[in-house]
Amino acid sequence: MESRIVLVRHSLPSIEGDTPSIDWRLSAPGKAAAIELAKYLSGFRVKEIRSSPEKKAHQTAALIADRLALPVCLDSDLREHDRSKVGYIARTDFEAGITRLLEHPHQLTFGDESADAVFNRMDQAVARARKARPSGDLMIVTHGTAMSIYAARVLRVDPLAFWRSLSPHADCRSAGRERNEDYRCTGHSGGPMTD
Numbered sequence: 001m002e003s004r005i006v007l008v009r010h011s012l013p014s015i016e017g018d019t020p021s022i023d024w025r026l027s028a029p030g031k032a033a034a035i036e037l038a039k040y041l042s043g044f045r046v047k048e049i050r051s052s053p054e055k056k057a058h059q060t061a062a063l064i065a066d067r068l069a070l071p072v073c074l075d076s077d078l079r080e081h082d083r084s085k086v087g088y089i090a091r092t093d094f095e096a097g098i099t100r101l102l103e104h105p106h107q108l109t110f111g112d113e114s115a116d117a118v119f120n121r122m123d124q125a126v127a128r129a130r131k132a133r134p135s136g137d138l139m140i141v142t143h144g145t146a147m148s149i150y151a152a153r154v155l156r157v158d159p160l161a162f163w164r165s166l167s168p169h170a171d172c173r174s175a176g177r178e179r180n181e182d183y184r185c186t187g188h189s190g191g192p193m194t195d
Contacts, residue, residue: 003137005140006041006137006138008037008064008139008142009141009142009144010142011034011037011056011059011063021080022079022084025055025059026055026056026059026060030059035063035064035067038063038064038066044139046136046137046138048070048071048139049139049140050125050129050140050141051073051075052075052076052142052146053075053078053079057079057143058074070139073129075128075129077128078125079143080142081113081118081143081146083097083110083112086110098160098163101114102148105119105149105159115149119150122142122146122149125140126138144163148162148166
């Protein structure tokens with residue numbers, strides 16, 4: 001039987017411009033969306049959910065896990081691209097930074113981490129999760145930029161187009177297979193694309 005990886009982008013955060021995005025929590029609509037999403041994820045053969053420890057991702061994972069009666073395992077390598085020193089910036093500046101990051105993955109062009117570094121740690125996190133649970137589906141709750149970098153390389157698609165496809169209304173995307181696994185990416189966000 002095939003094994004699938006289900007990538008879930010954290011749900012809608014409550015954006016606080018003076019608070020680092022790593023500390024943003026889910027908004028009320030974000031909590032409701034995560035609970036609703038759990039209904040669609042119940043058909044996967046998942047035994048645990050792996051999540052970024054960032055609050056919005058961990059909350060998303062916990063809400064889904066509660067509905068599916070699954071444990072949540074935190075892995076710091078599933079965190080968002082490190083741009084803690086960037087702060088809250090205008091959407092156009094943010095999109096320009098992400099474009100530079102994704103178009104020049106080997107270089108440090110935006111934030112404190114290259115796209116290559118993000119991919120390598122995400123890939124290691126997936127490998128650890130697979131080793132811990134070699135059978136069944138793997139569900140990962142992460143962030144838009146990190147997910148885009150990882151999934152685009154595995155699927156061999158354009159990372160910028162993938163990142164842009166994670167619009168506020170993105171529900172579910174299905175793409176090709178790599179390493180005998182299905183990759184399904186679910187996006188939830190709102191307001192400025194912060195990660």
